[in-house]
Amino acid sequence: MGSFFASRRGLVIGLAIAVVLFFLSAFVVPEEEQAVVLRAGEPVGTVNTTTGDTNAGLYFRVPIIDQVRRVEKRLLDLEMNDEEVLSNDQQRLLVNAYARFRIVDPVRMVERAGSTDGVRAALEPILNSVLRQELGRRTFQAMLTAERGAALANVRANLDRQARQYGAEVIDVQIKRTDLPQGAPLESAFQRMETDREREARTIRAQGSRDARIIRAEADAESARIYAEAFGKDASFYDFYRAMQSYDATFAKENGNGAESSIILSPDNEYLRQFRGRR
Template identity: 50%
Template sequence: MTALPRGVMLGGVVLLVLLFLLANAVVRVPEDRQAIGIQLGRPVWTVNTYRPEERFGQTGAGLVLKLPFVQEVRFVDKRVLPLDIAPQTVLSTDQLRLVVDAFARFRVVDPVRMFQTVGTEERLADELSRILTSRLRNELGKQRFDVLLSPERGQMMETIQAAVNRSAAAYGAEIVDVRIKRADLPPGTPLEAAYERMRTARQEEALTIRAQGARDAQIIRAEADAAAARTYAESFGKDPEFYAFWRAMQAYRTTFNDGNASVVLSPDMEFLREFNGRSGRR
């Protein structure tokens, strides 16, 4: 068996070394990952970082070069990530203990700052969860129980999100959304008592609305009667004979309303003079 020439063997070794160096110098960055180049424990470059104005296909993902054996690459998720929070017990302003189940979503917008402050995404999630839990307790503790069940809760969540974002920026993160999944009283007597108080409050509110409606109706009816009286007075003042006739007709309507009334009077009585026509009037 013929031995390979020494030059060929040396070339093969050099090629293998080059291939090994190239394999350690080229890194593939996926579309959904941000890459940080770490040299001697310090970040020296980034690739495919989050940009709000980024359009589809304009990312920095792909193959990148690094110094082999000198630099390492850390990957940070570029997607929006969930942040689950353990159910919290909060005391509302009306002295009701609430069990609040909330969640949030966040993304890493500055991977270098995240690496320098907390190091990993897991530790970042823990830190954000602690901040959000504290803010939820503070904000929800300022509200009544019925507010947590009303549309005003959306504005309250926006306030919490803005407050948490101010703290999250120090860790290179951004809170995208905060939501309350459930806000309930603990089961048992406190829950039933709260429902009874809410029912009583709604009944009192309904009674108040009905009383205001009845008062307004009386005012409107009185104003209408006064306007009618003024109209009648003006009309009757212009024609006294018509007024006398109208009053007689009203009296007849009241007297003979049931259809069976019998009246025994003298034909020349004042009450019956409208039956005699104009000739019977004095």
């Protein structure tokens, strides 16, 4: 009887030890995470990485000896606070930017940065430096045009090159806000922009006036050419046509001052020859 209870107690203890060992060795990796298994501080395996053969699920490790370092698999944000940047036209700009990245090599990340927070701490000054260099090559007005996209593409490429050494890949870099500092610099920039627009408007008006004079001169020349051709083909008709225009202007009911016109001419006056049918 005593041996029965002893064997039963040993079975219970064995099951308890097995359960404890199971919970100590088993670990679950969800879809949004990847894991690095460390043994004595050295990586010996990975789970659910972007380039690995394993997927999310239940896995086992050697209890106590192995450690599991979990790494975020989703996109991560890198925020940059307002930083003062000097543009190519010597404008001091307050730039607020952010980058999005993900961990593509968790082993390297663990070895070089330790955690995703370590990656952020390493990339933040790099983003600041790269952004300063890139914006320093461009003017403030250029950052308000399509050239801004090219500048950010260069920033992303340079930041990604630096991020690879920490096992990260930079997906995107964007500028949330680009402002001029408050006070005299901002007012001076607005005045300079207003002066530039006024100068541009004067240039456009001068070009328009020049083009109008050219078009008017060309039209007068064309008119003179047509009149000359008409006079050369039929001088009598041309003389008659010009006389009719003169009569219309001379015998109008009102002159330019709004008063009626009165003209006294003798019947044989040369000016009235077209009324007499004399050519």
